[in-house]
Amino acid sequence: MNKSLTRIARGATRREALVVGATLAGSTLLVGCSVPEVLSAGSKVKPGAFGPxxxxxxxxxVTVVSKxxxxxxxxxxxLAAIxxxxxDADWSKVKVEQAPANAKLYGNVNMGGTQGTGGSSAINNSWTxxxxxxxxxxxxxxxAAAAKWGVPASEVTVSNGVIAHASGKQAGFGELIEEAAKVAPPEKPVLKNPKAFTLIGTDRVRRKDSQAKSDGTARYTQDVRLPDMLTAVVAHPPRFGAKVDTFDAAAAKKVAGVVDVFEIETGVAVVAQSTHAALKGxxxxxxxxxESKAETRGSAQLLQQYRDLASGKTAAPEKNGWKAFDSKGDAARAAEGSNAVELAFDFPxxxxxxxEPMNCVAMVGKGPPKLIFGSQTPTLDQMNTAREILNLPGAVEIETLFAGGSFGRRSNFQSDYVVECVRIAKKVGKxxxxxxxWTREDDTRAGYFRPLTHHAVRVxxxxxxxxxxxxxxxxTQSIMKGAPPGxxxxxxxxxxxxxxxxxxYLKATPIVDAQLITPDVGVPVLWWRSVxxxxTAHVMEHTIDILARKAGKDPVEYRRALYQxxxxxxHLAVLNLAAEKAGWTTPAPxxxxxxxxxxxxxxSVVAQVAExxxxxxxxxxxxxxxAIDCGTAIAPDQIAAQMEGGTCYGLSAALFGEITLTNxxxxxxxFDTYRVLRNSEAPTVETYIVPSSAPPTGVGEPGTPVIGPAVANALLAIDxxxxxSQPFVRA
Structure with a gap:
């Protein structure tokens, strides 16, 4: 065993030492160990009598622990309503508590067993x-009640948090905790027939955090105040891939409240007794x-290179070249034929x-390592922290707080801002x-971004x-290229x-030749709400409207024929519902x-009609x-809220969103230069849910991509x- 693993193994079992050695090496393949076991090695989190x-x-x-x-x-x-x-709890007595970090207990079944929130999977993967x-x-x-009362369990009922028997005996959950905790849980408990649901699908399922977020008692990372706590900011390079050459900290150290200034892998950290002092420092x-290894190309230059690749003006490299993602019929014929519609789309x-910009609180060097912040993927954050401090992944305690939005940014393979905080805390020590x-400017300029993308379509x-x-x-750049080994x-x-x-649309087309190329670019990219x-929604939907106009057909009727x-x-069901509710066949105002x-x-499938x-x-x-088909609707009011928020977020990007690079x-x-939708510009969003008894699917992201092409298609009808290209409005 090498020296670093010897240090890790103190106080750990041999199995745990082997686990962390493999984790630090980037491997998750250990004989006899599941991935969640590997990633939870060292955790002290234990479930209670009623499970995790x-x-x-x-x-x-009743407290529902949310992973x-x-x-x-x-x-x-x-999640609590499920x-x-x-x-059969009393909904007014149900609370929600954030789960600790432990992939073995709280893994996301849609993410390979790692603990994380994303891909609109929270409800879907937790349903069963x-x-x-x-x-x-x-x-x-x-x-427990049947045994205590001496009656058959089949005669005991539970309703609205009250356990009762026809004899008049009754009790609340609180009165029977000790007895119930001693009962072995059934291996396959009988689930309700959905027809018997009294809470799911009703407007009673409202948010449990509204009061706290309204009165200021909800806790975010910026609210964390701990004894002897320091605040840090980092000077990042102006170009991606650049490194510190030299720095002069003399003037910074003279700023009142600055405690230390030192180099870390991503820049120069300024540590102070307050945020103000750190920023002044x-x-x-x-x-x-x-900048010898920095990315120096601008976004306009990159986009031209993308266009040249798509058109064939520039040959694809032998390594990392074109790859087919859909092919049907005689693909060579897709490049033939006259009177074709040829379109080239650009997305910034x-x-x-x-x-809430990125932030994190870390404690390293004395006692168990601990992080306090809005962790979107605790498992990745544990793993990357463990790699930095040479510890067991599960030994890294994470207290997950509320976060003021993410849209994908708080989850990345490198745990970039988290590791940055850990490195600073490690240097501070004790x-x-x-x-x-991170300031807003840090957040905007340091990445990560939705990738620059070009589509070339010929139909x-x-x-x-x-x-x-x-x-x-x-x-486009590959987001998954940054995935860790294993x-x-x-x-x-x-x-x-x-x-x-x-x-x-491709399924309805006899001949398809669809290919992808992912050039290497030094700009950090990441999933962005609906990824x-x-x-692709804009490209596919706008192309279809253009084809419908060329054919002299109504866009709704044209889609109906293709869906059939x-x-x-x-798709057909949501289209019909949206068209009906919008009055598609009647004149617009x-x-x-x-x-x-x-x-x-x-x-989930979403249809939108935009005026x-x-x-x-x-x-x-x-x-x-x-109109949305999202399977079983757990909380209709919240689904409507997500459609409203997702629509505004997508509309903001379609109208104004653009990050550009110069050299x-x-x-x-x-926000003065990165324009976002104002409240006064927000549309009125009506939401209609297609009835379904299927398991629930995502609602956090599906409302975002549809609004852009719906607006583009309305504009096409106007002029x-x-x-x-997006955005539609440029400064």
Missing amino acids: FLKFAADGT HIEFGQGNHAG AAEEL QLRTAGAAARAMFVS REALKVTWD YLAHAAM GRPVKLV TTDAEGFPATWRHRIV APTAEIDFTAVEGSMGSP GATH KAGANR AGWTRGVAVHECFG VKLENGSPKVGRVVT GKVDQGN GQPRL
């Missing part, structure tokens, strides 16, 4: 798990940068622009708490005007093609024009009618001009 998801108090309060972070999407209410429904937890606990209380800091880099603060049509051949080329990989980066690959659908060809019944779009992502008009040459969006430097810094 439920706790009961003497006053009758998913709450960063504005409202999933805590839906368990409370099977438990929480139903089972609630039903098992209910059975335990019923058995950074302003006084003088740094020269080694986008910032996540969460209301377990002294360090809070790392020929048959005698009826429907696609006969479809040639598609996508050029992570599942595929030849095609699904995040780059989702929404095009498997599209009902690949952020660009493809057997896309869910005076001065307004309607556009339609339909897209599937994260298991749009041009004011001084710029689009104004008024009413947006949304490798990001041009934007704050006949395709919108082949």
Whole structure:
């Protein structure tokens, strides 16, 4: 065993030492160990008598332990409702508590067993798990009551938190905790027939965190105050890939409150007794940068290179060349034929622009390592922290707080800002708490971004005007390229093609030739709310409207015909519902024009009809009618809220969102240069849910990608001009 592992192994079992050795090496393949076991090595978290998801108090309060972070999407209410429904709890006495970090207990079944929130998977991956937890606990209380009262368990009922028998005996959960805790939970508890649900699917399922977030008692990272805590900021290089060459800290150290200034891998850290002092110290800091390996290309230059690759003007490299993601029929014929529709689409880099910039509190060097912040993927944050401090992943305690948005930014393979905080805390040492603060400018300029993307589409049509051949080329950076060793990989980066690959339009087309290339660029990229659908939805839906206009067909009728060809019944259902509720066959209000779009992502299908008009040459969006098929609707009110928020987020990007680089430097810094949708510009969003008894699917992201093409299609109807790039409005 090498010296570093000898240090790690003190106080650890041999098995744990081997586990962390493999983890530090980037491997997750150990004989006899599951991935969650590897990633939870060293954890002291233990489940209670009722399992890892439920706790009961003497006053009758039921606490549902959520393995998913709450960063504005409202999933805590839906998760609690799933368990409370099977438990037959009193909803007014149900609370939610954030789970500790432990992949073995709280792994996301949609993320390979790692603990994390993303891909609109919180409700979907917890559906059976929480139903089972609630039903098992209910059975335990019923058995305890039956034994105590000397009656058959079949005669004991539970309703609204009250356990009762026809003899008049009754008790609350709090009165039977000790007895119930001794009952062995059933291996396969009986779940309710969905027809018997009394909570799920009702408007009673409202957020549990509204009061705390309204009165200021909700705790975020910026609220953390600990004894002897220091605050840190980092001077990052202006170009990605640059490193510190030299720095002069003399002036920075003279700033009142500055405690230390030192170099870390990502820049120069300024540590102080307050945020103000740290920022002033950074302003006084003088740094020269080694840019020998920095990305110096601008976004316009990169985009031209993408276009040249897609058009064939530039040959693809032998390594990392074109890869087919959809192919059908004689693919060579997709490049043939006259009277084709040829379209080239461009999409810029986008910032996540969460209301709360990145931040973290870390304690390293004395006692167990601990992180306090809004952790979106605790397992990755544990693993990357363990690698930095040479410890067991599960030994890294994470207290997950509320976070003010993420949209994907708080979760990345490198745990970038988390590791940055850990490195600073490690340098400070002695377990002294360090809070790392990123300003809005740090957050905007330091990455990560939605990738710059180019699509080239060529479609020929048959005698009826429907696609006969479809040639598609996508050029974009790979998000999955940064995956750690041992992570599942595929030849095609699904995040780059989702929404095009498997599209009902391609299924309805006899000949398809669709390929992807992912050039290497030094700009850090990441999933951004709805990921690949952020660009593929626009390309597919706007292309279809252009084809419908060429064929002289109504866009809704044109889609109906294609969905019937493809057997896309869910698409057809949401389209019909949205068209009906929007009054598609009736004239739009005076001065307004309607556009339609339909897209599937994260298991849900969304259709939107947007009413749009041009004011001084710029689009104004008024009413947006949304129909969604998301399986079983847990919390209809929250689904509507997510459709509203997702629509506004997507509209903000479609109208204004754009990160540009000049000679490798990001041009934007704050909301004065990175324009976002204002409250006064938000449309009225109506949401209609397709009834379904299928398991729930995602709602956090599917509302985001549809609004852009719906607006583009309305604008196409106004002036006949395709919108082949976003944003639609440029400064």
